[in-house]
Amino acid sequence: MTRIPRRPAELAGKVFYAREAVHRGLLTKNALRSSAWQQLFHNVYADSRLEISHRTRCHAAASWLFPPGCAIAGRSAVALLGGPQPRPAEPVEVLVEPTARFGPVAGLRIHVATWREGEVWRVDGMPVTSPTRTCWDLAYWLDLVEAVAHVDALLHSGAARMEELMAYLRRRKGERGARRLAQVLDLVDGGAESLPESRLRVRLVEAGAPRPVTQHVIERHGRFVARVDLAWPAFKVAVEYDGLWHHDPEQFHRDRRRLNQILGEEWIVLHVTSRRLAEDFDGILTELRTALTSRRPRT
Incomplete structure (x- = not known):
């Protein structure tokens, strides 16, 4: 039979200072080593059931x-x-x-x-x-x-x-x-909506790419079509950072439908994943440069 660890009511669900808990007789030093507790810092512990952020x-x-x-x-x-x-x-x-x-x-x-x-x-x-x-x-x-x-x-x-x-x-x-x-x-650009999007933008600009517009809205006849992470509107080129939404099939479906709408507007859309950003930035930069040089600025 698995033994249920003992948790004094005064400490259950809480973060606490271990030295004080021992001094008050709520725990012994040996009890702090049980599975009931997790150490955050020296002398600072928490109930192991707590999700620590x-x-x-x-x-x-x-x-x-x-x-x-x-x-x-x-x-x-x-x-x-x-x-x-x-x-x-x-x-x-x-x-x-x-x-x-x-x-x-x-x-x-x-x-x-x-x-x-x-x-x-x-x-x-x-x-x-x-x-x-x-x-x-x-x-x-x-x-x-x-x-x-x-x-x-x-x-x-x-x-x-x-x-x-x-x-x-x-x-x-x-x-x-x-x-x-x-x-x-x-x-800086306060329009950026995530750290990876910012990192991608800054690396591109530092590598010589023109500065993009963040969270650019694409419209058709005055009506909303899509919003893209990074855009060069004069060239109709956009870059989308594909994040954790890949784990959501419905979001994946919505974004791919949105991509089709953008392509219908004659935009070039490049997709960047976290893995490519980490391992193949030179490839991303080459693709962007190719897309930009293939387009004359459009108004």
């Missing part, structure tokens, strides 16, 4: 680990500000002021730097870098493609505004990191 891990870190002078930052801040969440197991990114002397901690990616007044907000009780400060850090910490993709996400969600980012850049002109943010802002 990156947001859960952010909340756990902020609640049980952070001393004063710490804030959730980078891609973790993007998730808390309304953007896409990293995978649950990815490290929580933390901005730490030099005086805090915090870290290293397994499961956290710690960046040491000062911040200014107003650059840390409270989000669901957690200290989180503001959208403008988050974009500054993303530009400084990440490569260009990843930084643009995540700033795109903040712009798309409405958490960040382009005019505020440009004003922030002007205030920090001449500082180390300002040039990186300027490069990112030159490439």
Whole structure:
């Protein structure tokens, strides 16, 4: 007979600080090793039945680990500000002021730097870098493609505004990191609807392709036909990033019917999968260049 692990009612379905639970006599150190619990960080555990998201891990870190002078930052801040969440197991990114002397901690990616007044907000009780400060850090910490993709996400969600980012850049002109943010802002597009779509767009532009229109609407006689991820309307060329909807047969059917409508409008539509983006970018770029050079600009 399989033994059902013991869960005190006070801890069932919760994230908790293990040292406190042991001190209160709710658990022993040995009991923490049972299948009833999962470890999130050193001394921070959760009921194993809980589905742990990156947001859960952010909340756990902020609640049980952070001393004063710490804030959730980078891609973790993007998730808390309304953007896409990293995978649950990815490290929580933390901005730490030099005086805090915090870290290293397994499961956290710690960046040491000062911040200014107003650059840390409270989000669901957690200290989180503001959208403008988050974009500054993303530009400084990440490569260009990843930084643009995540700033795109903040712009798309409405958490960040382009005019505020440009004003922030002007205030920090001449500082180390300002040039990186300027490069990112030159490439961002809040119309992008996913990180892979942004990554594809930036890589194409950086490789010399003309800058596309994001989420372009194709019409026939003033009526909606389709919306495509990336488009060069003057050439009637479009690129579609095929994502996880492949697992939905109905969505696959709808998108393929939409593709037929687009082809009826004499558009060239190139499809890019995640595998091709990872393994065959040169092939994608060649196909796009061929499509563009085969067309005269159309009005």
